[in-house]
Amino acid sequence: xxxxxxxxxIAFLFIPLAVTDARGNEVAQLQQEMAALRSQFSEMKMSYxxxxxxxxxxxxxxxxIYSIRAEKPQIAPPVQPQSTSLGRYFQSxxxxxxxxxxxxxHTTDKKNEEFRNxxxxxxxxxxxxxxxxxxxxxxxxxxxxxENGSWHxxxxxxxxxxxxxxxxxLQAKAGxxxxxxxxxxxxxxxxxxxxxxxxxxxxYFGEEGMSEPGVSASYLIPNPWNKxxxxxxxxxxxxxxxxxxxxxSKDLVYLGHLKTFFDLNxxxxxxxxxxxxxxxxxxxxxxFGKNMTTLEGVDLTYKWxxxxxxxxxSLALQNELLFSQKDRAYFDDxxxxxxxxxxxxxxxxxxxxxxxxKRWTAFGRYDFSEFPDYTKNRENAYSLGLTFAQSExxxxxxxxxxxxxxxxKDENVVWLQCDFGLGPHRKHEY
Amino acid sequence: xxxxxIFLIMLLVLSSYAYGKDVINVLTTxxxxxxxxxxxxxxxxxxxxxxxxxxDPHFVDAKPSFMMKAKNADLFIRIGLELEIGYEDxxxxxxxxxxxxxxxxxxxxASEGVYLLEVPTTTKVDRSMGDVHPMGNPHYWLDPENVKxxxxxxxxxxxxxSPEDTGYFQENLKTFDKKMxxxxxxxxxxxxxxxxxxxxxxxRSWPYFVDRFGLAIACELEPKPGIPPSPGHLKETIDIMKxxxxxxxxxxxxxxxxxxxxxxxxxxxxxVVVPNSVGGTKEAKDYFSLIDTIVDRITExx
Numbered sequence: 001x002x003x004x005x006x007x008x009x010i011a012f013l014f015i016p017l018a019v020t021d022a023r024g025n026e027v028a029q030l031q032q033e034m035a036a037l038r039s040q041f042s043e044m045k046m047s048y049x050x051x052x053x054x055x056x057x058x059x060x061x062x063x064x065i066y067s068i069r070a071e072k073p074q075i076a077p078p079v080q081p082q083s084t085s086l087g088r089y090f091q092s093x094x095x096x097x098x099x100x101x102x103x104x105x106h107t108t109d110k111k112n113e114e115f116r117n118x119x120x121x122x123x124x125x126x127x128x129x130x131x132x133x134x135x136x137x138x139x140x141x142x143x144x145x146x147e148n149g150s151w152h153x154x155x156x157x158x159x160x161x162x163x164x165x166x167x168x169x170l171q172a173k174a175g176x177x178x179x180x181x182x183x184x185x186x187x188x189x190x191x192x193x194x195x196x197x198x199x200x201x202x203x204y205f206g207e208e209g210m211s212e213p214g215v216s217a218s219y220l221i222p223n224p225w226n227k228x229x230x231x232x233x234x235x236x237x238x239x240x241x242x243x244x245x246x247x248x249s250k251d252l253v254y255l256g257h258l259k260t261f262f263d264l265n266x267x268x269x270x271x272x273x274x275x276x277x278x279x280x281x282x283x284x285x286x287x288f289g290k291n292m293t294t295l296e297g298v299d300l301t302y303k304w305x306x307x308x309x310x311x312x313x314s315l316a317l318q319n320e321l322l323f324s325q326k327d328r329a330y331f332d333d334x335x336x337x338x339x340x341x342x343x344x345x346x347x348x349x350x351x352x353x354x355x356x357x358k359r360w361t362a363f364g365r366y367d368f369s370e371f372p373d374y375t376k377n378r379e380n381a382y383s384l385g386l387t388f389a390q391s392e393x394x395x396x397x398x399x400x401x402x403x404x405x406x407x408x409k410d411e412n413v414v415w416l417q418c419d420f421g422l423g424p425h426r427k428h429e430y
Numbered sequence: 431x432x433x434x435x436i437f438l439i440m441l442l443v444l445s446s447y448a449y450g451k452d453v454i455n456v457l458t459t460x461x462x463x464x465x466x467x468x469x470x471x472x473x474x475x476x477x478x479x480x481x482x483x484x485x486d487p488h489f490v491d492a493k494p495s496f497m498m499k500a501k502n503a504d505l506f507i508r509i510g511l512e513l514e515i516g517y518e519d520x521x522x523x524x525x526x527x528x529x530x531x532x533x534x535x536x537x538x539x540a541s542e543g544v545y546l547l548e549v550p551t552t553t554k555v556d557r558s559m560g561d562v563h564p565m566g567n568p569h570y571w572l573d574p575e576n577v578k579x580x581x582x583x584x585x586x587x588x589x590x591x592s593p594e595d596t597g598y599f600q601e602n603l604k605t606f607d608k609k610m611x612x613x614x615x616x617x618x619x620x621x622x623x624x625x626x627x628x629x630x631x632x633x634r635s636w637p638y639f640v641d642r643f644g645l646a647i648a649c650e651l652e653p654k655p656g657i658p659p660s661p662g663h664l665k666e667t668i669d670i671m672k673x674x675x676x677x678x679x680x681x682x683x684x685x686x687x688x689x690x691x692x693x694x695x696x697x698x699x700x701x702v703v704v705p706n707s708v709g710g711t712k713e714a715k716d717y718f719s720l721i722d723t724i725v726d727r728i729t730e731x732x
Binding site: 058061134137142161164168170171220226228230259261262263268271307309310311312328358359373391393424429430 | 492493494495497501515523528533615683
């Protein structure tokens, strides 16, 4: 009994201790769980805080964007392209009309020169260009010039270009146009890089080059290198009097031109062309048989314009060479005409232009030329000049030219030229 | 002779297949349009550009080699608003490619529907105003929000030309727009501290950019668009810059820095030369890095 009592007392003494131990374990466990929960909570809190901050930043950014949008009254409301362009399209039913004036003062030591020491409105060009229909465009260039004291208007060029022919790469032209022979013949007076045409052009094609009524077809020859190779064939009236028959002719002149063009790099290009023209000439008409003129030409042009500083610097080196074989009739003893004499002659020029500032270009040109009818007569000419481009549409030019002739007195000429244009004149070819 | 003929015929045949038919050949006038088209078109397009980012996009020579590029194009994309007036017609006419003539699906004016600034409100526009563009300032690509419209225009046109790839183009457009939205947040954040700041510019290439990012133009070094700075005008510019405490002269990579440096020396401002087109500097590899470059250089300049 006593033992049982002692056991019970001991049991009573130890039970609270055991209970205390168990509770202590539980508390510790609970504390651990609490700590884990706290850490989870703080992690979640941090994560939510970060996300809230990010969202706040985004909202702030968006608010800034919208506030910027809201605060820009100067932005025009969205303009419907149709409405913007509509006026333009209506306007475009009229052709683009341009007027270009070529005004000069020139002085020369050749005393019988018509405009010696005179101002001269050398030429006014009226240009009209537009699409004719979905298949073709039309271009007209009229020249107003003073001749023997009175003003005359003439058609320099007026042609239709067929743009949509069934053969890919083929294009055709019909009307009056400057023929495809070399480079300089195609220039109009106002877009020459010099004041005057090279002697080769004036001596072999006339004062402003060869421009005749006819038809033309040109074809871009496909090639694996994807290079520009253009072959042009033209048939025009034989009304050029310098090398061919002249205005009384009833036959035709045939021309061919092959042009290749390639980029040496993105800043430099080379163009190489060869030309051929054949037709009967003065001596071949009427009772004297059919004499022929054949002209061959080669042109080589190098151009450089740096990409980044191209507004301020550029260079062009242009060269042309022409050979002429002209059968002609000539007077023997002043009474009779004998056919069959062939006159071989040639001409060439080389021109260098260097643009050294945005508005300034210096140039020099050397001309050598014989004459289609007088091969013993020769001209050597040296030109130097300076062009100031007031803007894209107005330029001033000063040029000095000395011409040495073996059949006449040498000549010194100084020109001051001003070219100015109104209207959207279509840019000229490269 | 026979061998020669066979060789020539083979050359012609090969050359006609030189350009693959499986992709759309796109010719753009600027490298910005090229970058956007590449982003939308992915591997379904082959894109080339006429002008380089280093060049003044107003003055590009109509080289015959460009006509050959245009000849092979299925799609011609231009900035429009007469930016390309000096060369576009010559190149398209010279290419003899009917697909890319205006009015055909192969000709896209990227400016369709963009937000325009400086649309003349006078009854007459003439050259006494300098090189003004009668349909509005054409430098709209310097507003990223406008470029989203351009990207949509390009997506629609590519889808029209290749309907089977519409889904692909649309997906690329989504990616492009998403990236643009994200970049807009980044660019706005960088530019926010300078909101309302006035700057001087060389040419009016910048109104769209300035407008989008909350800057203001105080003066230009060109007296009129396209007219080179004159001494008299530079004096007026210096006065304005001193008065308004202008810190930055923003200019394009292709203009002469001398007048800007002269003005900077007189006023204590900094000349910040930035590309205004993709390819204008090495860093500006695509449209996003173009705006990155402009934003970074401006923020460094202040």
